[in-house]
Amino acid sequence: MTHTTDIPPPWASQPYSVKRHGVTITNCDNEPVQTPGCVQAHGALLVLRPTDLTILQASENTDRLLGHAAQTLLNKPVRAAVGPDGEARLKAFLATEPTDRNPLHVFSLPARNGVPPLDVTAHTIDGVAVVEFEATGRTLAGEPDYYALVKKTVARLQTAQTLQEFCNLTADEFRTLTGLDRVMIYKFHADGHGEVVAESKRADLDPWLGLHYPAGDFPQPAREVFKQIWVRPTPDVAGDLAELVPLANPDTGRPLTMTYCALRGASVMYTDYLKNMTVTAGLTMPIRRAGELWGLIACHHYAGPKHVPYQVRAACEFLAQVVSLQYQAAEDREHMAYRLKLDETHQQLIAQATREDGLAALIEGAPNLIDGISASGAALYHRGRWWRVGNTPTEAELEALSEWLNDRPEFASATRPLYSANALAQAYPPAAAFADVASGLLAVPLSRANRNWILWFRPETTQTVNWGGNPHEKPTVLGPHGPRLTPRASFELFQESVRGRSLPWLTVELDAAARLRMLVLEVVVSRAQRLADLNANLTQSNEELDAFAYVASHDLKEPLRGIHKYAHQLLEDATITDKEQRRKLDGLMRLTVRMDSLLDSLLHFSRVGRAALQTEDTDLNELVNESIEMVDARRAEGPTEIAVPRPLPHARCDRVRCREIFVNLLSNALKYNDKPQKRVEIGFIAPHEVHPRASCPSGCADLTIYYVRDNGIGIPARYFEQVFKMFKRLHGRDEYGGGTGAGLTIVQKLVERHHGRVWLESTPGKGTTFYFTLAAQEEA
Amino acid sequence: MPPTKHATATLVVIEDSDEDFDTVQQAVKRAGITADVFRAATGVDGLTVLRAQASTGPTLVLMDLNTPGTDGREALAAIKSDPAFKSVPVVVLSTSGNQRDIGFCYAAGANAYHVKPVQYPQHLAVLVDVLTYWLSRVMLPAGEASRS
Numbered sequence: 001m002t003h004t005t006d007i008p009p010p011w012a013s014q015p016y017s018v019k020r021h022g023v024t025i026t027n028c029d030n031e032p033v034q035t036p037g038c039v040q041a042h043g044a045l046l047v048l049r050p051t052d053l054t055i056l057q058a059s060e061n062t063d064r065l066l067g068h069a070a071q072t073l074l075n076k077p078v079r080a081a082v083g084p085d086g087e088a089r090l091k092a093f094l095a096t097e098p099t100d101r102n103p104l105h106v107f108s109l110p111a112r113n114g115v116p117p118l119d120v121t122a123h124t125i126d127g128v129a130v131v132e133f134e135a136t137g138r139t140l141a142g143e144p145d146y147y148a149l150v151k152k153t154v155a156r157l158q159t160a161q162t163l164q165e166f167c168n169l170t171a172d173e174f175r176t177l178t179g180l181d182r183v184m185i186y187k188f189h190a191d192g193h194g195e196v197v198a199e200s201k202r203a204d205l206d207p208w209l210g211l212h213y214p215a216g217d218f219p220q221p222a223r224e225v226f227k228q229i230w231v232r233p234t235p236d237v238a239g240d241l242a243e244l245v246p247l248a249n250p251d252t253g254r255p256l257t258m259t260y261c262a263l264r265g266a267s268v269m270y271t272d273y274l275k276n277m278t279v280t281a282g283l284t285m286p287i288r289r290a291g292e293l294w295g296l297i298a299c300h301h302y303a304g305p306k307h308v309p310y311q312v313r314a315a316c317e318f319l320a321q322v323v324s325l326q327y328q329a330a331e332d333r334e335h336m337a338y339r340l341k342l343d344e345t346h347q348q349l350i351a352q353a354t355r356e357d358g359l360a361a362l363i364e365g366a367p368n369l370i371d372g373i374s375a376s377g378a379a380l381y382h383r384g385r386w387w388r389v390g391n392t393p394t395e396a397e398l399e400a401l402s403e404w405l406n407d408r409p410e411f412a413s414a415t416r417p418l419y420s421a422n423a424l425a426q427a428y429p430p431a432a433a434f435a436d437v438a439s440g441l442l443a444v445p446l447s448r449a450n451r452n453w454i455l456w457f458r459p460e461t462t463q464t465v466n467w468g469g470n471p472h473e474k475p476t477v478l479g480p481h482g483p484r485l486t487p488r489a490s491f492e493l494f495q496e497s498v499r500g501r502s503l504p505w506l507t508v509e510l511d512a513a514a515r516l517r518m519l520v521l522e523v524v525v526s527r528a529q530r531l532a533d534l535n536a537n538l539t540q541s542n543e544e545l546d547a548f549a550y551v552a553s554h555d556l557k558e559p560l561r562g563i564h565k566y567a568h569q570l571l572e573d574a575t576i577t578d579k580e581q582r583r584k585l586d587g588l589m590r591l592t593v594r595m596d597s598l599l600d601s602l603l604h605f606s607r608v609g610r611a612a613l614q615t616e617d618t619d620l621n622e623l624v625n626e627s628i629e630m631v632d633a634r635r636a637e638g639p640t641e642i643a644v645p646r647p648l649p650h651a652r653c654d655r656v657r658c659r660e661i662f663v664n665l666l667s668n669a670l671k672y673n674d675k676p677q678k679r680v681e682i683g684f685i686a687p688h689e690v691h692p693r694a695s696c697p698s699g700c701a702d703l704t705i706y707y708v709r710d711n712g713i714g715i716p717a718r719y720f721e722q723v724f725k726m727f728k729r730l731h732g733r734d735e736y737g738g739g740t741g742a743g744l745t746i747v748q749k750l751v752e753r754h755h756g757r758v759w760l761e762s763t764p765g766k767g768t769t770f771y772f773t774l775a776a777q778e779e780a
Numbered sequence: 781m782p783p784t785k786h787a788t789a790t791l792v793v794i795e796d797s798d799e800d801f802d803t804v805q806q807a808v809k810r811a812g813i814t815a816d817v818f819r820a821a822t823g824v825d826g827l828t829v830l831r832a833q834a835s836t837g838p839t840l841v842l843m844d845l846n847t848p849g850t851d852g853r854e855a856l857a858a859i860k861s862d863p864a865f866k867s868v869p870v871v872v873l874s875t876s877g878n879q880r881d882i883g884f885c886y887a888a889g890a891n892a893y894h895v896k897p898v899q900y901p902q903h904l905a906v907l908v909d910v911l912t913y914w915l916s917r918v919m920l921p922a923g924e925a926s927r928s
Contacts, residue, residue, distance in 0.1 A: 554846050554875045561875075561898045562799035568900040589899070596898040 015247035015255045018265050031267055033221040035255040037247045038265030041240035042307065043134035045263055046073070046081060047249065047256055050129045053078045053091060056249055057256065059263075061242035065115055065133055070245040078131070082109065082120065090122060090131065099123045101228075101260050105310055108136055119310045125257055128249065132263050137309030146315040149177060153319060157326050166330045167198035170297065170323050175200040177315060178283055178308055180299040184208060185287070187295040190504065194218060194295070205302070219269065223293050226286035228259055230317040234266055234282040236305035237274045241265045262313070274300075281306035283313070285320035289328055297323070335508045342512040345372035350519045357527065359446075359520065362454070363387040372516070373509045375456035377437060382452075391437040392457055397430075401441075402453060404428050411445050416514050419443045420505045422458070432500065435460045440502025442509065444517040446524065454517070458502035542610060549606035556599055564592040598727065601742035605726065608749045613654040615754075620648035620706075623655065624682055627662035631670060640670060640678040648684055649704060653774050657750045662708070664743040665770050669710035671736050672768075681709040696771070697757045703773040714764035723760070724748045747772075789815040789915045790836055794826035794843035794855060795873075800896065800903075804842060807907030813915050815839070822847050823855030830865055838868050840914050845874040845881060853884060860889030867921050871910055 017037035039045045044065040047057035055078055058070035066073075066081045073080055079087035086107065093099070093106045103123040111117045117136045122129060153173040160166035167185045175183040182205055185198035192215030199209040226232070242265075248255055258264040274282055281301035287294045297320060308316070345367050352361040359382045362369050369378035370390045377390030379398055386395050393401065411417040420442045424431040431438060440458030567588040570576060576585075621644070628642055651658070662682070669680045685705040696705065713736075715723060727741040747770075751758040755775040762768035791808070795801045801819055808815055818833060820826035826847075830838055841859065845852040856872065859865045869891040874881060877895045885893050894910060897903045 550876070550878075557875045557896075557898055558797050558800070561896060561900070561903060562797065564898055565799055565803060565900040565903070592898060 017243050017247055018267060019241040019243050031219065031221055031269070032255075033219075033225060033267050034257055034259045034264075036241075036258060036265040036267070037255055038241040038243050039132075039258075039261070039263035040234070040236065040265055041242040042235055042305075043132055043263040044242070045133070045244070045261065046078065046131045047244070048078055048090075048129040048131060049251065050094060050124060050127070053087060053129070055081065056128065056251060057244045057246060059242040060245050065118065067113060067115070074245070082131075086120070090120075090129075094122060094124065094129055099129075101125055103130075103132065103260055103262060105314075106131075109133070121262070121310060123260055125260060126254070127252070128256070130256070130258075130261060132261060134263065134310065135307060137307055137312075146177075146311060150315050150319055150322075153177070154322050154326075157323065157330075160330055163327075163330055163334055164198070166327060168200075170327075171198045171200035174285075174297055174299060174316065174319070177319065178299050178312060180281070180283060180301045180306060180308075181205060181303065182208075182300040184298045184300070185295060186213075186298055188218070188293060191215060192218070197295075202302075217273070218296075219267075222267075222270070225259055226284075226293050226296065227288065227291070230285060230320050231262075231313050232284040233262055233308055233313060234271070234274070234284075235307040237271050237280050237282065239305065262310070278302055280304050283308050283316065285316055286324075287320065287327055288324045289331075294324075294327065335506065338506075339508045339512065342372050342508065343515070346512060346516045346519065349516070350523060353520070353523050354526075358383070359523070360387050362520075363389045369454065369456065373442065373456050373512055374458075374503075375440075375442070376459050377457040379455045379457075380453070390457070391459065392455075393434040393438050397434055398455070400430060401428070401455075404430075405443055405453060417445050418510060418514055418517075420510055422504045423501045425500050435500050438502075439500055440505065442505050442513055444513050446517065446520060454513075454520070456513070458505075460500055461503055545606050545609075549603045557596060560592045560595055560599075564589050567592070598740050601727075601740040601746075605742055605746055605749065608657070608660075608746055608753070613657065613753055615652050615654050617650055618653050618655050618658065619650055620658075623659045624648060624662055627659055627666055630659075630663050631667045638676065638678055640680070642666070642680045642682070644682050646683065648682070648706070649686075651704070651774050653754055657753065658774070661747050661750050661772065664747045665708040668743055668770075669708055669712060669768070673710055673712035675711050677711075679711045681707075683707055683709070697759055703756070703775055705771050705773055707769050707771045709767065709769040711767040714766055715760065715762040715768055716764050717762070720760060720762070724758075789813060789839040790833055791815045791817045791911075791915075792820065792826065792829055792833065792838045792841045793817060794820045794823060794841065794847055794852065796821045796844065796847045800844065800873075803900070803903055804907055807904055807911055810904065811908045811911040811915075813911055815911075815915065823852055823858075826855050827858055830859065830868075834864055838865070839920070840911075841865075841868055841870040842910070843870060843872055845872055845876065845885065853888065856885060856888045856890060869914055869918075869920065871914060873907075873910075 015037060016032050016035055019038045039059045039061075041059075041061050043059075044062045045059045046055050046062070048054065049056055055073045055076050058073045058081075060070050062073060062081065063069040068081060077087065078090060082090065086109070089107050093104075097104055099122055101123060103121045106120045106122050109118040109120060118133045119136045120131060120133055122131045124130070156169055156173065157166060160169055171183045171185050174180075182199065182201040184196045186194045187197045188194050194213040194215075194217065196208050196211050196213075199207060201207065244256060277300070279300045279302060281304070283299040285297040287297060348367055349362050349365070349369065349372065352365045353359055355361075356365070359380060363378065363380055364387065368389050369380070370376065375390070377388065377392035379386055379388045379392045381387075381398075381402065386398055388395075388398075392398070405411070405419065408419050410419040420440075421427055422440045424439055424441045425435055431441075437459055438457040439460040440456075442456040443453050446452040446454065567585045571582060571585045571589075576582060624644060666680060666682075670678055684707065687702050687704060724744050724747075726745045748758050751772045751774070756773040758770065758772040760768055760770045793801060793804050795804065805817060808817060818829045818838075820829045823843075826841075826843065830841070843852050843855060845856075847855070852872070852874075856870060859868070859870055866889065870889070871892045871894065872885045872890045873894050873896050874885075875896055882893050892910070892914075894906055897906065
């Protein structure tokens, strides 16, 4: 279907004339549509030198409309064509009115010699004045009041509640205004293809509403023109073209830029296209949105030529501008409601994340990420793992996707790093595997670090598109201008399923995602600030605890010593013989001793928390042997078996403190044991080994777990947390050999200092197992 | 070896606690030592008392590390940097078993460091041992002692 040719297009070497040269199907995308060298033959055109109003070029049909052959007008003052009065008015008009690239009505020539009255319009461009002549179209019945018509139309458009209603109204109003048979509102999609979104038509015509037209049906040069002009008349599709004489401006050698000319000769591509649709006359207005071509208001007529006079076109032009502005307003209105809902939901999300101090709330909370932006799933990488809600790709797929996202240039934008796609697999082929959950992707980064994204997903929507003709071919059937001019041969309905595409992401949604990102970053930043504050507070508290521990060990102990002393001296006093009194004095002394040991534990605990760890590679077997020796005294209390079923591994830890962990756990295992044969087992579970119980806290699965298991008295489950509390004893203070109740608190602290976790399993009466992990990363 | 080398020892006790000072006195009695015992409640007072005894030359200084005012650490440093007293043995008695305190005292020239037990009998026993050792067993330099 591609016609490769070595022959350069005709306009490459000579002034172009659409009448003489035409275009081919393959070069229509760079046809010089703005300099066609021809006018539509229902009107005439003169090109004037603005300084002296001398005629430089004339359309070849001036004899019919102005009564003088083009050749006879060249190099004459314009009065040769419009009379001295007309020349004076033109001169005054060009001197005072804003005519640059803006055709305005100057005056009308009365009917003469069988020629109807003519409207004379003029504009200037590229240093020439262009004067156009065409029939006024006035009838004896007089003129409708176009101002009143337009005013009424504008009032109606403002009542539209939805965009669809707005488009329907626009189509109706343009048909009323122009009197053409069919008015369609075309919308251009992001890929350039057009869709008929509203239609107003003569009842007997086939409906074209909902049809899609391939992008190639609207060549790029034509689109560019519609960014510059507001109305494009084609009153007679089958009409003749009249070439300019001469084709190039004799002063400059350049062709006339006819962009703004109502009479501009149409591309043969365009007229053949219309003929294929049996259109006999047309009128087209753009709908622009923020300077871009949003769509077209296309009016078709089927009952022969239909001239829409200047005055009506002026009304259409004005109305097209109003529609463009109002469309934007209507769209804004419709999006505003959604935008408000999005903002409200996102504010709730942020409040939640702030309250719960974590971004996981965005996924796990109510509402969550998919209650805001319309999506079927969302994912977030936070605190070392993926958090997912709704339908999302798998974690492995997310990993790979985030790798790919890392290199997207969109994220280099400092102001709005954001990536969106509604056919992800086109940009990222592996996405084809999960097209059913994520054909659409919207991603915003939370930091430059790997994987820190918020991702929204949309599923594939299998859309059925009704094409006006097969979009995949530009058939080359022999046309009226030969095989090189063969636009669409068939306008049969062509249905196609579109796969791998999600609904597109709306601008409001992209904006909301970008705003949410900023809000989340604020939360993250303020969280970091809060953590820094907390750390500062903690440092201060630690120093205060340090001071307190010191005070406890000295200032509290001194009076204790005094109390003990007096009680002791009283007891030695032989005159105190009352047994009860002596018992109380004994109690007093015992209490001071107990308080003394409590103070020692407190002091020790505060040191455990503060002193720096000296981590080194340690053979845990040595540590355990030393620990067994240190608690050896207790073994004397009864038959005791301490077993290490298999050699323990090496670990990176603080030798002294790690030994204290074992000593404390061992001595507890022996202390709280009423069995005639005390048994203790010290062992480990390697990362790859399956742990038979499910009590392992999260994050420990990949670490070696150490354990100390006894056949002691056991601990009821309700005390599992309490046992780690400072000075918390579960038994009378003199049972099981007494103690301050600081041992497990210190174990927990020591394990935490090694970035590990400690937990237990126990069956009362049967025994207890304490588990712990060591993940010491601390500097040696 | 005879129980006392000097008929009367001069003992300077820097101690703010009345109870602990009393325990010292009990220990002196228990050890069977004849000593003139001078007490200072603060480190500053301790230095004053020491200087007042300069002529006779104190035999032993017992000091609590955490006395009010001039901290025992400063008093210790002052004593040990004074040529007149630096050879007088100073025994630190402290509630603290903190390694930082222990290290500091020895570095500043303390001759011994003891932790005061909370239990009275043990406290008394420690003091008796200290006094017996320093006033009966140890040979001290002739300087000040010979002048008595």
